[in-house]
Amino acid sequence: MCAAITDTMNLLNEATRRYPAAISFLAGRPPQHSVDAMPATGWLQHFIEHSHATPAGRQQQWTELGQYSDTNGVVREHVARYLQQAGFAGAEAASCLISNGAQEAMAICLAGLAGRDKVAFAPDPCYVGFAGAADAMGVALETALDDAQFLDRLQARLEGPGKPIGCVYVIPDFANPSTRVMTLAERQRLLAMAAQYDFFIVEDAAYRQYRYEGTQLPAIKQLDQQGRVVYIESFAKSVLPGLRLAVLLADHQDAQGTRLAQRLSSIKSYLSVATSPITQAMLAGLLQQEAYSLERWIAPRRNQLAANRDALVAALIRHFGPSGQRGIRWQIPEGGFFLALDLPFEFGQVEFECCMSQHQVLVMPMQAFSTVGNQTRQIRLAFSNADADTIERGVERLARFIETKLAVAEVV
Known part of the structure; x- marks a missing residue:
C-alpha cells in the first residue's frame, strides 16, 4: 500500500478521537441500537x-x-x-x-x-x-x-x-x-x-x-x-x-x-x-x-438502513438540488451501507482536515482506498450508523464546506 494511503488511513483512525463532537460518515457500522450483546x-x-x-x-x-x-x-x-x-x-x-x-x-x-x-x-x-x-x-x-x-x-x-x-x-x-x-x-x-x-x-x-x-x-x-x-x-x-x-x-x-x-x-x-x-x-x-x-433477525435492521439511505438522499437533494447540479453527483444505492458522492474538486487529506476541523463533519476520501491514487474527486458517505436527524445535520455541515470550496474556486 502506498505511503499516502497509509498516512490518510492513520488520520482517519484518529479523526473521531480528535473531534468527538463531529458528525461522522466514516465507518460502515451497524446501527448502535442493533448491537446489544446481552x-x-x-x-x-x-x-x-x-x-x-x-x-x-x-x-x-x-x-x-x-x-x-x-x-x-x-x-x-x-x-x-x-x-x-x-x-x-x-x-x-x-x-x-x-x-x-x-x-x-x-x-x-x-x-x-x-x-x-x-x-x-x-x-x-x-x-x-x-x-x-x-x-x-x-x-x-x-x-x-x-x-x-x-x-x-x-x-x-x-x-x-x-x-x-x-x-x-x-x-x-x-x-x-x-x-x-x-x-x-x-x-x-x-x-x-x-x-x-x-x-x-x-x-x-x-x-x-x-x-x-x-x-x-x-x-x-x-x-x-x-x-x-x-x-x-x-x-x-x-x-x-x-x-x-x-x-x-x-x-x-x-x-x-x-x-x-x-x-x-x-x-x-x-x-x-x-x-x-x-x-x-x-x-x-x-x-x-x-x-x-437470519431473515427475521435481519429484516428490522435492513428496514432501518433503508430509511437511513432515504434520509441521506433526501438531505442531499435539499442541500444540493438534484444529482448533477454544479458537478455534485450521486447514484442512489439499492443496498449496502454507503453512498458515493462525486465532487467538482479534489478531496484529499487537506480537504479532509478542513472539513473535519472547520465544519465538524467526517467523510471518507475515496482515494484513501486506491492503491494508485484514483478517485480524487469522490467521497464515501456511510449512512448505516446514524439517524435521520444526524444525517440531516451532517449533510448541512458538508454543504457549508462544499459551498466554501466552490466560492473560493469562483473567485480564483
Whole structure:
C-alpha cells in the first residue's frame, strides 16, 4: 500500500478521537441500537441446552467450550445448515471454516491462494482491509479501476506478462467503497475466466443481505459448479460485530480429494490456532432459535438502513438540488451501507482536515482506498450508523464546506 494511503488511513483512525463532537460518515457500522450483546448469553445457554440431554453432558459441553478447539470451527454443521437454507445447496460442514471475522478469512485466502509465487487482483478503489492485509503479508496486489470495464482489464492482465494471478477479490453486492453491483453477466463471465485461467474468486458477501429494492442477484458462489469461488460471509453486519465470526466456504477438491477448506485450515492454525468456541456457540444458538434463517433477525435492521439511505438522499437533494447540479453527483444505492458522492474538486487529506476541523463533519476520501491514487474527486458517505436527524445535520455541515470550496474556486 502506498505511503499516502497509509498516512490518510492513520488520520482517519484518529479523526473521531480528535473531534468527538463531529458528525461522522466514516465507518460502515451497524446501527448502535442493533448491537446489544446481552441476548448473546441466552443464545449460548440455548446451544448448551440443546446439545445434550443430560446435566452431565451439558457440563461437559461447558468445559469443551473453554478449551482449545478445532481449527476449522466447532459449529460448522450449524453454519452449513444455515448456508443451505440461504440458497447454497452444496454447502457442507467439511467445506466450511469458521474464522475470526472476515478479515482473518481474507488473510488466509491471500496466503493460501496467492502467497509469494502468485498475485492477488482486486478492483480499485479496494476495500482497505484486503489491500492492507496483502501489504502486511507481503502478497503482491494488483488492481484495476472498478467500473464496467473491470473484467476487460482483468482479461488483458491475464493474457499479458507477469506473475500468474492466484485469486481475484470482489464484493459483488454493494461494494465497499465504490458501492457498485456486479451484473449477472459479469458474475458469469468472471466464473468462466476463473476456470479458463485457473484462479480462485474470493467473494466477500459483507453487504449481500442488505438489499433495499431491486432484484437480488445470485451470489457468484451459487453459480459456481467447479469450486472456483471461496465465499466469505461475515456475521458482523448480520448479527453482532463483537462476535468476530465469519464463515469461509471453500469446497474445491484437489486430485487427492482434499477440500480447499482443509488446506486453508493449516494456514489458520498458524494465524490464530482457532476461533473462540464460546462465540461460535453463541452464533449456533441464535441459528437454532431462528430455525437456521437470519431473515427475521435481519429484516428490522435492513428496514432501518433503508430509511437511513432515504434520509441521506433526501438531505442531499435539499442541500444540493438534484444529482448533477454544479458537478455534485450521486447514484442512489439499492443496498449496502454507503453512498458515493462525486465532487467538482479534489478531496484529499487537506480537504479532509478542513472539513473535519472547520465544519465538524467526517467523510471518507475515496482515494484513501486506491492503491494508485484514483478517485480524487469522490467521497464515501456511510449512512448505516446514524439517524435521520444526524444525517440531516451532517449533510448541512458538508454543504457549508462544499459551498466554501466552490466560492473560493469562483473567485480564483
